Amino acid sequence: MSARRIVFTSGKGGVGKTTTTVNVGAALAKRGARVVLVDADIGLRNLDLVLGLEKRIVFDLVEVAEGRCQLRQALIRDKRFESLYMLPAAQTRDKEAVSEEQMAAMIEELAQSADYVLIDSPAGIEHGFKNAVAGAKEAIIVTIPEVSAIRDADRVIGKLIAKGIPVRLIINRIRPEMVRSGDMLSIEDVCEILSAELIGIIPDDEDVIDTTNRGEPLVLDDSKRLASMYGKIARRLQGEIVPFSDLNSRGFFDRLFAGLKAG
Amino acid sequence: MMQELKLQEEPLSTPVARGRGTAIVVTSGKGGVGKTTTVANLGTALAQRGHDVVLVDADVGLRNLDIVLGLENRVKHHLLDVLEEQASLDDALVADKHSPQLRLLASAQTREKDDVDTQKMRALIESLAQRFDYVLIDCPAGIERGFQNAIAGADEAIVVCTPEVSAVRDVDRVVGLLGNRFRPRLIVNRVRPELVAKGKMLSVDDVNSILRLPLLGVIADEPQVLIASNRGEPLALDGSSKAGAAYRAIAARLRGDDVAMPDVTVARPGFIKKLSAFFGGRR
Numbered sequence: 001m002s003a004r005r006i007v008f009t010s011g012k013g014g015v016g017k018t019t020t021t022v023n024v025g026a027a028l029a030k031r032g033a034r035v036v037l038v039d040a041d042i043g044l045r046n047l048d049l050v051l052g053l054e055k056r057i058v059f060d061l062v063e064v065a066e067g068r069c070q071l072r073q074a075l076i077r078d079k080r081f082e083s084l085y086m087l088p089a090a091q092t093r094d095k096e097a098v099s100e101e102q103m104a105a106m107i108e109e110l111a112q113s114a115d116y117v118l119i120d121s122p123a124g125i126e127h128g129f130k131n132a133v134a135g136a137k138e139a140i141i142v143t144i145p146e147v148s149a150i151r152d153a154d155r156v157i158g159k160l161i162a163k164g165i166p167v168r169l170i171i172n173r174i175r176p177e178m179v180r181s182g183d184m185l186s187i188e189d190v191c192e193i194l195s196a197e198l199i200g201i202i203p204d205d206e207d208v209i210d211t212t213n214r215g216e217p218l219v220l221d222d223s224k225r226l227a228s229m230y231g232k233i234a235r236r237l238q239g240e241i242v243p244f245s246d247l248n249s250r251g252f253f254d255r256l257f258a259g260l261k262a263g
Numbered sequence: 264m265m266q267e268l269k270l271q272e273e274p275l276s277t278p279v280a281r282g283r284g285t286a287i288v289v290t291s292g293k294g295g296v297g298k299t300t301t302v303a304n305l306g307t308a309l310a311q312r313g314h315d316v317v318l319v320d321a322d323v324g325l326r327n328l329d330i331v332l333g334l335e336n337r338v339k340h341h342l343l344d345v346l347e348e349q350a351s352l353d354d355a356l357v358a359d360k361h362s363p364q365l366r367l368l369a370s371a372q373t374r375e376k377d378d379v380d381t382q383k384m385r386a387l388i389e390s391l392a393q394r395f396d397y398v399l400i401d402c403p404a405g406i407e408r409g410f411q412n413a414i415a416g417a418d419e420a421i422v423v424c425t426p427e428v429s430a431v432r433d434v435d436r437v438v439g440l441l442g443n444r445f446r447p448r449l450i451v452n453r454v455r456p457e458l459v460a461k462g463k464m465l466s467v468d469d470v471n472s473i474l475r476l477p478l479l480g481v482i483a484d485e486p487q488v489l490i491a492s493n494r495g496e497p498l499a500l501d502g503s504s505k506a507g508a509a510y511r512a513i514a515a516r517l518r519g520d521d522v523a524m525p526d527v528t529v530a531r532p533g534f535i536k537k538l539s540a541f542f543g544g545r546r
Contacts, residue, residue: 147492148330
């Protein structure tokens with residue numbers, strides 16, 4: 001059995017790639033899957049902070065690539081979950097320190113003993129992006145309902161499709177009241193522009209800021225509004241059909257989806 | 264050199280003497296913290312004060328400054344056309360819709376950052392600095408080639424940070440990479456006073472206790488920022504927007520004017536005291 005290898009990317013930075021990777025990964029791990037999160041942002045790593053594991057890093061991805069340690073020595077297990085691991089990026093090296101071939105080989109090795117390898121891509125479309133994509137078989141595009149983010153996502157989708165990597169879409173940081181007042185693009189608008197399959201919608205929520213700063217993934221706390229939403233993305237990834245209209249009990253998403261044929 | 268008496272009387276801190284202008288790169292490490300919005304608004308505010316300003320989008324392949332300014336349909340030539348001498352600088356500069364003294368040099372959308380010759384980029388920024396009072400360079404996220412190209416010709420740097428640990432860590436790294444050539448100044452963006460008051464968000468004080476940089480300005484989070492970006496109308500033009508006022512204040516500080524920091528606190532006496540003590544100490 002070989003793992004699903006999914007890169008989380010966006011083009012534009014600051015749209016929630018790392019937060020999404022961590023929470024989707026943790027949600028999969030909560031459901032019993034063996035998950036490895038790979039931080040591909042060499043030089044600007046942050047996955048460790050969002051997971052709250054920054055003090056436990058001994059070896060990193062670059063040291064693995066250079067053969068200075070075994071892959072399993074660099075993996076850090078997140079003790080709050082049964083089966084969640086992180087492979088940290090190096091902080092004081094640059095993206096050229098690892099080649100696409102080395103990256104693909106590392107992902108391949110991780111895939112032998114995991115169910116999911118989730119790769120957190122850096123912003124942009126430079127070498128760091130190419131490295132992050134090198135070992136991936138699927139991609140999840142994280143975007144927000146802003147014109148500039150969507151333009152960047154569109155550019156990245158083009159690059160991924162050219163490589164034969166199928167893409168699915170998570171629309172992050174939706175503010176229902178702004179969509180309603182016509183000040184924010186709707187889910188329907190974004191899906192139409194990007195014409196990619198939607199796999200999740202996450203509303204803007206201040207819990208993200210707080211839990212990120214504290215290094216405690218949201219999905220740890222079932223009382224958090226977003227926890228179940230990340231859970232649903234995990235279930236959809238596992239092949240379950242989960243209707244989007246369930247996302248919000250007040251029926252807002254029903255209205256958002258009026259006119260949108262496919263979920 | 265300086266023949267006009269009037270010029271000699273101007274304070275030394277005023278960066279706009281006749282002759283060469285100032286090239287300032289706006290950078291952050293982390294993406295999505297507001298670099299492009301900052302460049303658009305500072306450029307607008309400086310142009311509204313009568314300066315000749317050019318904005319350079321250095322994000323080759325993922326340009327957005329044209330959208331934020333509402334100029335995306337007016338771009339004919341881009342940065343790489345100029346660097347590769349396919350178009351003249353004059354043909355490539357797009358006049359802004361709102362501010363007559365503002366120009367945009369758009370980035371190439373379908374090219375790669377590796378296509379940019381760093382030496383030529385430096386020369387281009389230098390020639391722009393000869394013509395304009397301010398050259399504001401919008402840096403891409405990250406610290407790869409695009410970052411190196413963006414900082415190549417700059418005289419000064421502004422780092423934009425949001426009150427998040429990951430953004431602070433990335434800015435700290437960028438400050439290190441900028442090295443001793445720059446003494447970067449800090450803008451803390453997207454502060455939500457009510458979250459800071461609840462202890463759910465880092466304060467400006469918290470952020471700068473780690474970064475220890477000269478504080479250039481603080482921008483509170485408001486939904487209008489996003490709306491303005493989507494519409495292509497910089498908030499600096501909007502007299503009723505707090506963020507717009509904050510950008511105008513930063514522009515004034517860039518000119519060397521002595522402007523008080525805006526109050527981004529909520530009505531909580533202890534908290535205001537704490538923040539104003541902090542800002543008071545800075546001035």
